[in-house]
Each structure stands twice: as structure tokens, then as C-alpha cells.
Amino acid sequence: MIFNSFEFIFLFLPIVFLGYFILNKISFTFAKVWLFLSSLFFYGWWNPIYLPLLLFSLVVNYIIGTILGKVKHPLKKKILLTIGILFNVCLLGYFKYYDFFITNINAAFDTDYRVMNLILPLAISFYTFQKIPYLVDSYHGETRGYHPLNYGLFVTFFPQLIAGPIVQHGDVMSQFENKVNRKINYRNIAIGLSVFSIGLFKKVGIADTFAKLANSGYRDPSVLTFLDSWITSLSYTFQLYFDFSGYSDMAIGAALLFNIRLPMNFNSPYKALSIQDFWRRWHITLSNFLTRYIYIPLGGNRKGPIRTYINIMIIFLVSGIWHGAGWTFIIWGLMHGIASVINRLWSQAGFKLPKLLAWFITFQFVNAAWVFFRAPSIDAAIMVFKSMIGWNGIRLPENFHPKFFSNFNPPYYEFTMNESFYYVIGWLLFAFLIAVFAKNSMYVKDHLKPNLGSAIFIALLLTYSIFQLQQVSAFLYFNF
């Protein structure tokens, strides 16, 4: 089930919400069982075929985690942890990377191994990155005494199950155990409702508008003009941000209705002044995972500069591979890795750019890297880049005749990405202003002032979004 659907907003969420608090009057355990079963229903609604896989992975990890908490022998613990991590990595690897691996083997060695065309189980990338830390922390004895129901809820809790935020057990387990959370909390509901509405509007009001432009551009990059290619790349840059951060807002908002606080996942990333800053603001829970469970165990920055740079490249390579089984994702990850290394060298050398220039370079780099992230192939990405630097000539849309340009008698072309060039420019400007200047939804979460003005604003956002529900579209991150 997706958040921006009729089924979720009008049926699932109200029923689960009411059921949870009614059952809480009888028993906290009953209420949590209800929430757990509801989360499984939420997961299975789209395609129930992978529900057994989710449950199997959940049970295996719980058993390994519990044993890890009991075993005292260090070698046995290490072996068990390795088995547990391999189990999760292999599960993800099989479903997500098997076909990619075989395709490349066949291409490189001219073999003919069968490609299985596996369908990626929903959310497997996300729940794998929840369970590995659970096992590592079980190894360190940090998960002892977890009740299986609370553990099950931690993994399957529907707001974060499909596309994050990537919640770690430490973020929520105590909240699932806390009996204070049994009661309806109007402050949390007010904030949750507001954050959910903002997220829903970001998705259906903004991201879906840019989706049409980005899809149109990437459908045939060979015909893009200079302006078309910039509109295409920027549209995807804004689409991805409003789509994914909108989803995170909806997850955080929905969880708050049940008095559960999920971690922040986005903090105005397009305001970043450097690549390091960007990764402190974009998909924060993924960055935290990569830092805590890969970068630091590899030695982090403790083993000299060369190892530090290698470690940085490794985590960005992993990030690229995690996002998708394709060379374009790997290139995207490596681009960010190289940029992070350069950024680090630059900072350590004591150089500092003016703020505006630093922001501009960061934003342009991020925008360029998203081209690889979105393009269906490396060739397509290169085509977009070529157009962006004017390789295919610079022309103006035929209905765009400002005096300044007309003086130069520029060549014109028929703009076909949308009926109106001005409409597109207007939307890009609107999205840019919101992404770069507006306070973000997490600010609203922390500073919501309940008054008539804010109530009307939230109600209008929610109403508008509800009236866009007929155009239900899948979230981009479901594919990862």
C-alpha cells in the first residue's frame, strides 16, 4: 500500500489508528499485535507473494540476534554474526543483484547463463539495512531482553517499512515498550497530521508534476536541446527530493499518530554548502548506517589519510550499489565518493569558498550526479550532459521572445516538453525557492503553533492532495 492512495488515507490509517487506541484500553499487547498484523497487511496489500520472505527474514534474524546475546565464546559469536550478516547480504544480493551480475558475466566472458528476471521484493533494501545493525548490536550485547513482539514491530512498523527512514532498534524499541505511548496524544496527532499533509503535498502536488517533465526528457535524450536538458535534469533533481522527502515526512507523520517518533531523514539538502554537508542532510538515516556500520568498522579516519579516502570511496560505492543494480548507480556513487574526497582535501588545505559559490558548486554537482542516477543508461546520461553544455546547439522556445534575447536574433525551436514553457519555468522556480529558502517540514514538526491560520493551511494542503489521489503513482524509492 502506498501513502498517497485512497486505501491508505481513507481506510487503512483511520481503521488502524482507531483499532490501536481502542485495543490499548484493553491491553497494550493486544494493541501491539494489532499494529503488527496491520503492518503485515500493509506490506502484503501490493503483492503478498513476498510476505513470507519478510517473515522468514524477521524470524531468522531474531533467532540469531537472541543467540548472539546469549553466546559468550568470542569466536562462536563472530562466526554467528558473520553467518547472520551473510544471510541478509545474500538475500538482498540474490533478489537485487543476481540478474545484474549474470548479465555482466555474460557480456564479459561471452557466456550464456540464464537471467532470472527476478522481481525485487518490496522494501528488501531497507529492511536489510535494519537487520544487519540489529545483529551487530546483538553481538555487542545491546539487544538483550527484546520482546519478540516489540522486535517484530520494530522491523515491520508500517510507516517506515517500505522506504524508511531506516530505523535502528535503538531509535524505537524503547518507544514500543513505553506504556505512556498507549494514550492518545493530541500534540503528536496535530504534529503528525501536519507533517503527513506536508509530505503528501510534496509528493502529489510537486514531485508528480516534475515526474512528467523528467520522464518526458529521459524518454529520448537524443532529441534534447540545451534548455530541454537543463529542464530535464533539474526536474528530476526536484522530483527526487520532493518525492523521497515527502515520503519520509508521511512516514514520520503517520508514526507520530501512534506516538512513535521516527528519526529525521532530510534536512533541506539543497541548501548544502559542500558535499559533506549534503550527505548530512540527504537520506540521513542511510548516511548514519553507512558511517556507523561500514565506515567506522573499516577504520574511519583513524588509519591515516589514504585509508580514510579509500574508506570514503568504499561507502559511496556501497551506497551506489545499494540504490540500484546498474552501472549508472555505481558511477553516481563513485562521483559522490570522489567529490567527498576532494571536498575533504580542500577543507584540510584550509581553503574556503564564498558561501554563495560553495552552494552553487554543490548544487550543480548534485544535479549533474542525479543525471547518472536517473538516466536509463550511461549513453543516455552522456547525451543529457552533452546537451547541457550546448553540444547540440543553443536555441530558444519559439514562444519565448524576451527583448533581451531577441536582439541577438537567436535560433528558435518548438518546445514540446509541456504546452507552456512559462509553466515549466514557473514550477522550477517555485520548487527552487521552496527547496532553498523555505523552512522544512522538520522545522514545522518542532515548532508547530496550533492556531487557526496553521490549521487552515494544513487543511488546504491535505484537501488539495486528496483531490489529486486519482493520479496514484508509485514512489521512486520502491524500486531500490
Add this chain to the structure above:
Amino acid sequence: MSHKKFVITVMTIVILFVVGGTSFIYYEDPMWMYGHNHTYNDVQNVIDERQQKPNAMHFQPFNYDTLLVGSSRSTYINQNDFNGMNVFNFSASNLSVREYDPFIEFAQKENGKDFDRVIIGLDFFKTSKSESSTILNLDSYIKPMDERFYHIKSLLSFNLLVFSISNYQMSKKDVPAKERTYNRYNVADAMRVDSEVTAMQTEEKIEKFREEFYGEKYDYNPNYKQILLNLKEKYPNTEFIIFTTPISTPLFQELVNQDLYPYYERWLTEVIDVFGGVYNFMYPNSVTNDITNYFDGHHFYPEVGTLIAHRIDGTNAGVPEDFGQYITTDNLDTHLDFVKSAEAKLKNRIK
């Protein structure tokens, strides 16, 4: 304001707007889901005939012996004008020759039995490769109809709210304010324009045809005949009645100017080869010569549609003698000679 009051205020506003908006959309029924008819919804916008008509066919009683399928020109034919036939007009904008089959297939399924006859409106400009190569179907329209809560979900649309307001305004005035509107009985009407606007719109249409469909871009699809053959063979129990849509003489003249007349001949020949005969309305005659029968030189007013229906049903009531001839292999050459002489006159007129 307390947080509790905040939540109540937000929910109250949302519920008021959602209930109000969806109720109004239901009242106007712009997607033809419910079928109710009243003074304030009897002029309906064309939103997407590929969704609106199937909705009506699927969710309301559907029992006909004849199906009419064609492009936007054929939409202006009143399905009730065919004497002795119970016709449903399943024509839709920009219909490709590739879509006749999925349209008939869907309609037959909804009808629960074979149609006695299918009347097909053919357009010459749809014979080019670019206009007839893409395989098309109705799947993306039909599939959602079986989704859970489709009825309710279809009411949650800002666009539909805007269309509902427009439907309400047109219905209140009881005049079609768009190029094409429908009543609640699947009958289309057109907004009337004066001769000045007609002349201007005809000029624009000719320009569009010159740039998009005719001229160098035109390339007759060699598979066209096979597509028609496949269609005929798929429905052996159904009689096919074929007609060509009458475009205005200035637009026909443009076809001649662009040296496409040989393809016009080939088209008629192939259609007759497949179906045995065709009602041809597309040539210079007293109806097509009179530009006031059209609002843009391409789309005729419903009165012309009535003449087509009467020629096809054989009653011929009010139909000018020179408008529409049934052509078979027996009289094809004579007919083409006649059209050719009209064509020559046109060419001379141009020179």
C-alpha cells in the same frame, strides 16, 4: 488554540471540502459512472472518451445490436438517427485504425453477444504509417474499472471538480460551450461558430494537415489493408458497414495539392477489397462544398451526421442526392472517374 482543537479544525475543514467536492462531482458525474440525468448535468464536457464511454458501457445497462466506431468526426453522428438499428456510438477522438479491434472487442464483451453489425467511420489521414503503425488498446482504461473502490476513487480529483463546475455552468445555460459536448444519452453536439470563425479555423486546420499529416510526412501504410482484413476475419458473425468521413472541399483540395490523390484511390480500392463496399462521403459534393456545414473544415455539425446515418440506413430522408455513394468493385471506376474530374476541376481552380 489547543492541539485537540487544532486537529478538530483541520479535520472539519478537510471533511467539509472532501464531502462537498465529491458530492458535487457525483452530482455532475463527469466520467459517466453513475448515469443519473438532470437539468444541471445534461451538457457534459469531453474529458476522455476512451474512459467516459467504457465507464457508461460498463456501469450502466448496455444492450445494442449495432456499434458505431470512428474518430472524432464520427462522434457527431447521433446514434439515434439510424432507422431500424439500435446503435451505440463508440467513437472517440483521434481513433487509429489499430483501435477498431479493441473497441469492438470491449463493446462486444459488455454487450454479452455479437453485434449484428458494426458501422465503421474511416478517415483518409489515418492511412499513413505514422498514424496507423502504433499498436494501441484500451487496457489502461479498462483495468482501473475493476480496481477496488474505483467508483469512490474517481470522485477524488481536482480536475474532475473543475470539469464538474464547467458541466454545471453549461447545463444551466443549456448550450454547448465547447467544440464537442455530450448529453446524458451519448449524443454529441458542437458549439456553433459564425462563418468568419469557421473560415479562420478551416485555414488553421489546413495548415495543420499540411504540416502534420500530408506532404512529405505522409507515407501510405502498406499494412493498412491487412489490418482491416484481420478485423473482418475476427468478427465473422458481424456485418461490417463502412463509410468514409466527409471532410470539407478545401481540405480535400489540400490533399490533392499535396499529390496524395493516388493514395486516396488506393485507400478506397483496398477498403472495397476487404469489405465489398463502402459509403463514400469524402469527395467534393454539395455538403462538403458548403463550409458552413463545418466548424473547422474537418469536423462537421451533427446535422451532417444525420444525413450520413440516413444514407447508411437506406431511408435517405433529406439526404442530397450527390452526398454519399455506395461504392463496390462494380462502380468503383465510374466513381473514381467522377471524383477525378472533380479533382481536375480543383487543380484547375488552384492554377
